[in-house]
Amino acid sequence: MTESAVLTSLTDKLSASREAARVLATATTAQKNDALRAIAAAIGQNESRILPANELDLANGRENGLSSGLQDRLRLDPGRLAALSSAVLEIVALPDPIGDVVRGSRLENGLQLTQVRVPFGVVGAIYEARPNVTIDIAALALKSGNAVVLRGGSAAENTNRVLVEVIQSALVEVGLPLEAVQTIDEFGREGATQLMQARGYVDVLIPRGSAQLIDTVVRESKVPVIETGAGVVHVFLDDSADLTTAVEIVHNAKVQRPSVCNALETLLVSAGSAERLLPPVIERLRDAGVTIHGDARTAAIVGDVVPATDEDWSTEYMSLDLAVKVVDDLDDALAHINEYSTHHTESIITNDVARAERFLAEVDSAVVMVNASTRFTDGGEFGFGAEVGISTQKLHARGPMGLPELTSTKWIVRGSGQVRG
Numbered sequence: 001m002t003e004s005a006v007l008t009s010l011t012d013k014l015s016a017s018r019e020a021a022r023v024l025a026t027a028t029t030a031q032k033n034d035a036l037r038a039i040a041a042a043i044g045q046n047e048s049r050i051l052p053a054n055e056l057d058l059a060n061g062r063e064n065g066l067s068s069g070l071q072d073r074l075r076l077d078p079g080r081l082a083a084l085s086s087a088v089l090e091i092v093a094l095p096d097p098i099g100d101v102v103r104g105s106r107l108e109n110g111l112q113l114t115q116v117r118v119p120f121g122v123v124g125a126i127y128e129a130r131p132n133v134t135i136d137i138a139a140l141a142l143k144s145g146n147a148v149v150l151r152g153g154s155a156a157e158n159t160n161r162v163l164v165e166v167i168q169s170a171l172v173e174v175g176l177p178l179e180a181v182q183t184i185d186e187f188g189r190e191g192a193t194q195l196m197q198a199r200g201y202v203d204v205l206i207p208r209g210s211a212q213l214i215d216t217v218v219r220e221s222k223v224p225v226i227e228t229g230a231g232v233v234h235v236f237l238d239d240s241a242d243l244t245t246a247v248e249i250v251h252n253a254k255v256q257r258p259s260v261c262n263a264l265e266t267l268l269v270s271a272g273s274a275e276r277l278l279p280p281v282i283e284r285l286r287d288a289g290v291t292i293h294g295d296a297r298t299a300a301i302v303g304d305v306v307p308a309t310d311e312d313w314s315t316e317y318m319s320l321d322l323a324v325k326v327v328d329d330l331d332d333a334l335a336h337i338n339e340y341s342t343h344h345t346e347s348i349i350t351n352d353v354a355r356a357e358r359f360l361a362e363v364d365s366a367v368v369m370v371n372a373s374t375r376f377t378d379g380g381e382f383g384f385g386a387e388v389g390i391s392t393q394k395l396h397a398r399g400p401m402g403l404p405e406l407t408s409t410k411w412i413v414r415g416s417g418q419v420r421g
Contacts (some may be wrong), residue, residue, distance in 0.1 A: 036118045057158045057159050102409055127153065139203055231262055240352045256373075
């Protein structure tokens with residue numbers, strides 16, 4: 001299909017994606033890297049188109065009551081655009097997973113078996129108010145040989161339209177089909193519904209956004225889904241936690257960027273260290289504008305708090321709000337996390353090796369940390385260049401998803417005339 005062709009229906013677009021996926025499946029690493037370099041350059045060259053479109057989306061969001069957290073995720077500026085370009089170039093430097101041998105053997109009858117990595121084919125993505133996802137998923141999909149169909153939501157529709165146009169122009173420039181990256185935002189919610197039903201056109205669907213959006217996709221999709229969960233993220237301050245470490249990590253995990261899924265939402269503090277740790281930790285948070293939703297024991301130590309309810313323990317605020325609870329000990333902390341965690345990221349601050357190892361072993365989350373900020377749960381920080389999302393499920397992929405997680409495998413069997421007896 002040529003650059004000038006007009007795709008008038010969602011089915012047209014999905015069919016074109018399958019054709020593009022066949023081309024990408026046999027593209028060389030050099031071709032894919034050339035496309036990524038062209039995309040990285042085009043992002044910078046089209047700043048004058050991208051930022052006004054983003055400002056229009058932001059203005060519409062403010063008018064329609066979009067939350068401050070979603071406005072932050074939606075916002076692009078020259079620094080964020082430069083970071084997106086850099087992330088694309090980092091993907092260029094990563095090994096191409098396609099064709100990697102997972103395992104192999106030679107049977108007694110002489111058959112040579114090899115399991116190799118191959119692209120999924122067509123990857124669908126449904127997400128909200130996150131134009132960075134448009135670039136991240138497109139770049140990772142291209143490097144792993146997949147076509148991608150994007151439903152970025154009405155909040156970022158203008159931004160995403162320009163970004164996809166920029167990406168498509170870069171693809172044409174290097175001789176790859178522009179249909180390898182497409183948006184279906186123009187089809188609205190009905191388009192999202194059709195994408196979820198597009199079994200046979202789309203090989204896997206990845207939702208990113210609110211718990212409600214993810215739950216809807218998981219329940220309604222006929223296409224296999226990789227579930228990226230909401231982040232009710234916990235930090236537990238153990239009896240032995242160092243004061244300075246506790247203050248710095250809690251502040252960073254909550255304040256550095258509160259609108260993202262790896263930001264701290266519930267702080268648990270052992271009763272044995274609460275009098276020592278809570279006052280300075282809370283003071284630092286309050287200085288940064290954080291509102292504390294605390295239980296009775298927290299209020300008794302640090303004074304005025306918003307009384308916490310059961311709902312607070314299961315809330316992903318995505319804002320400068322934090323639930324704080326004093327727990328009896330590690331057992332109590334583990335029980336609380338087991339009940340309320342969304343299995344995203346949890347961290348323990350401790351100087352006790354045995355407790356650290358027990359926390360690592362018993363917490364059932366995609367990422368479990370010791371003495372580190374939860375903000376490090378990120379594909380870029382993990383060295384993936386970017387991420388498709390953070391999977392909280394257990395099949396196929398778990399945690400930050402990079403290039404290998406966008407592949408499947410197939411078995412190659414080489415024989416010399418063998419027949420089965």
